[in-house]
Structures are given as structure tokens and as C-alpha cells.
Amino acid sequence: MKIVVIGGTGLIGSKTVVILRQSGHEVVAASPKSGINTITGEGLEEAMAGARVVIDLANSPSFEDKAVLEFFETSGRNLLAAEGAATIRHHVALSIVGIDRTDNGYFRAKVAQEKLIKASGIPSTIIRSTQFLEFLGGIADSSAAGNIVRLSPVLFQPIAADDVAAIVADVALAAPRSGIIEIAGPERAPFNEIIARYLKAVGDPREVVSDPEARYWGGRVEEHSLVPLGEAHLGRIGFDEWLRRSQAAA
């Protein structure tokens, strides 16, 4: 089967492409560098020819509020229009757990992306994931002022990119769910504790301070804002195993 992976060179995209190719599928790893651009529309029609499944794993180059909203709206519109004119039977997109429960600019852009998918009428599955373990360093940086990293002690349940890619590939090969499924890592703990554990493990001397008023990318968070509220599909790779693998690969 021909499958187009938009953002096929990214963190999750590149891993998903490998899994699908190993299963014998014809996979287009689409990205601006390969001449397929969801913002300009370049290469989209050609990429869709004969494809049955599209997996959208693209991300905005800028996380600034206005830029990220514009990215996911324009990208979503162009992509879904190209899919509508082709033979796409399943659109899969990777979104984020809790985007409609916490208000920040990036989450608002992901809500807009999801709305476009639902309105398109194309058979779809939206996978809402918790934060990737690979993103912990970026979170620490974004919450740091000098040597202090201020984080709320809300619950956190990060998932390894390898687990995310495996689930995305499985979902893409199954029938569309016509709705949202949620995925998360196997371990749940306070946000500040997980980041402190990460910084210690990588030898980063910054101190993590628990602050219930600390915001996440500018948005207020409560105890369950960032974790699935109902049943979720759990990844298998816990923090220690992920750390062991990432240090071995480095």
C-alpha cells in the first residue's frame, strides 16, 4: 500500500517511515527538503497519486503563537484539500493530550488542526499523545531562568518516540476510528520530579523548583491537565530504559 508520511524526516516521522517500510509498504517520506511542502502546496498532488493513507507528522518551524497557528491551519487546509481530490482512505494525525483543557498558543494551533480534520469528512484517526521523553530537555530550557527550572507538580506521563512511532504505524494500517485515541508513557509522576530526574541523569546542574503557579508554555495547568483522563494506550519504554537507549545511541 502507498502511504504518505508528511514530516517524514522528523523525530516521529523518520521512525514511522522505517517501521512501515519494514512491513513492505511503499512510503513517501514527505518534507520540504524532498520537495513536498504543505504550506506552499508544492509536490502534494504528485505525492497523493495512488496513495491510500496519509499520516500527518509535520511540525511548525516556529512555536511563536501566531506563526504556529498559521502553520497548522494552512498546512491542514492544503493537505486535506489534496487528500480530498485523491483516493485517501485514512488520514492519521498526531496531536497532544489535553490540548482542549490547557490554554497556550501551541495547543490552540493543534485544536485548529483537529477541527479542520473533523470538518473535512475524510475518514480519520487523531492520536493524542503526551509529551515525548525526547522533549524533556526542551521543556527544562523553556521553564528555566538562570539555574532555576520552575515547574508545577502536576501529573506528567511522557512517552518515548519509539513507542509513539510504533503506535502511529499500527493505527495507520488499521481502519479509521473516526475519532480520537490517547497514548501515554508507562509511568506517571509529578512533572517537576520527572524533569529533575532527567536533569540529574544527564548531569545538568540546574535546580528544579516545584511551583504550583508555574505555567506550561504560558498556560495554567492543573493536576490532570497533561495526562489522559480516560483509557489510554500505553507505551512500553519507561524512563530508565529510554535513558539507557538514548545514551547508548549518543
Ligand SMILES: NC(=O)c1ccc[n+]([C@@H]2O[C@H](COP(=O)([O-])OP(=O)(O)OC[C@H]3O[C@@H](n4cnc5c(N)ncnc54)[C@H](OP(=O)(O)O)[C@@H]3O)[C@@H](O)[C@H]2O)c1
Ligand atoms: N513534542 C511533543 O512532546 C509532542 C507531543 C505530542 C504530539 N506532538 C506532535 O507530533 C508531531 C511530530 O512532532 P516531531 O517532534 O516529530 O516533529 P519534528 O521532529 O520537529 O519534525 C517536523 C517535520 O515536519 C516537517 N515540516 C516542516 N514544515 C513542513 C512543511 N511546510 N511541509 C511538510 N513538512 C514540513 C519537517 O521537515 P524538514 O525536516 O524538511 O524541516 C519535519 O519532517 C507534531 O505535529 C507535534 O505537534 C508533539
